[in-house]
Amino acid sequence: MLEVPTIIGLGLGFDGSANWVNKFIVDPYLFGIKSEDFNPETHGLLRKFLVIWGFLLVMTYLFYFTFCPLTYYFLFKRKDKKTGENKANWFQREGKDQVKNEIKTSLWSIAVMTAMTAPFELLVESGKTKIYWDLNEHGGKLYAFVIAPIMFVAFSDTCIYWIHRGLHHKKLYKPLHKLHHRYKETTPFSAYAFHPIDGWLQGCPYHIFVFLFPMHHVAYFISLACVGMWTINIHDRVTWNLPFVNGAAHHTVHHTGFNYNYGQYLVFWDKLGGSYRDPFVTAPYNGTPLDKEKRFKTS
Ligand SMILES: [Zn+2]
Ligand SMILES: [Zn+2]
Structure with a gap:
């Protein structure tokens, strides 16, 4: 679930952008070293960590402050010319000051999550994963762009289902996951408003996957962007009703109904684990409003 714009930065990072940042920004502007004298061998672990953290942080904020406001504008603000309504405007809007609170939570959470993600990137950079660059390896395009991404979705969906379900255990819910569940009528800005350990835990499967299975670097980058x-x-909150897919309606019901629809991409594990609830027969997607007391409150 979350942690996730971070991995966009991570995607760029493992493709050599961290080196680019070192060569053209950190070396010349912080240490006065010309780009022709660039030598990554001289960089200590602390410097590598700080550069990667800074890079992930900037990329994640850029992602968050580009796509969340855009989505919010098109779905929550802009009125349809025919109906005069917003796409996400059913019966009531998100709580007062909710978006402000979501942005505030996301800002500090992203700062911590990117620091916790940087060690993965250090391992990627030092060649410890199964990410590969030659398309001819591992069965060519079929494996790279079809089989591996399917495995990636199946693996991460399975892991996230169980991690997420674990986060709803009474011992973990209050300290870690409750922060994200303050939002009942979610907005695009809720997407990264997590306790950093919560968001990081749910992001771990994406990193672990490339330690276990080969993945072409372009396919990995595209998959992370999609995540x-x-x-x-x-x-x-604006949803399609596609078979097998856990969409916005399913996740809205997770936020309002709490113990249902833990999945991230598919409904497979929810159906198997007895936690599936059809969102289209449940408020607000069945045409009835949510209970008033379920709305977001700042206090
Ligand atoms: Zn949850
Ligand atoms: Zn959520």
């Missing part, structure tokens, strides 16, 4: 967008999509 980032998907997280916004399931919080924007």
Whole structure:
């Protein structure tokens, strides 16, 4: 779920952008070293960590402050010319000051989550994962762009279902996951408003996958970008009704109904684990409003 714009930065990072940042920004502007004298061998672990953290942080904020406001504008603000309504405007809007609170939570959470994600990037950079660059390896395009991404979705959806379900255990819910569940009528800005450990835990499967299975670097980057967008999509309340897919309606019901629809991409594990609830027969997607007391309150 979350942690996720961070991995957009991570995607760029493992493709050599961290080196680019070192060569053209950190070396010349902080240490006065010309780009022709660039030598990554001289960089200590602390410097590598700080550069990667800074890079992930900037990329994540850029992602968050580009796609969340855009989605919010098109779905929550802009009025349809024919109906005069917003796309996400059913019976009531998100709580007063909710978006402000979501942005505030996301700002500090992203700062901590990116620091916790930086060690993964250090491992990627030092070649410890199964990310590969030659398309001819591992069965060519079929594996790279079809089989591996399907495995990626199946693996992360399975892990996230169980991690998320674990986060609803009474011992973990209050300290870690409750922060994200303050928002009942979610907005695109809810997508990264997590306790950092919560968001990081749910982001771990994406990193672990490339330690276990080979993945072409372009396919990995595209998959991570999709993960980032998907997280916004399931919080924007505007939904498609596709078979097997856990969409915005399913995730809205997770926020309002609490013990249902833990999945991220598919409904497979929810159906198997007895936690599936059809969102289209449940408020607000069945045409009835949510209970008033379920609305977001700042206090
Ligand atoms: Zn939850
Ligand atoms: Zn959520």
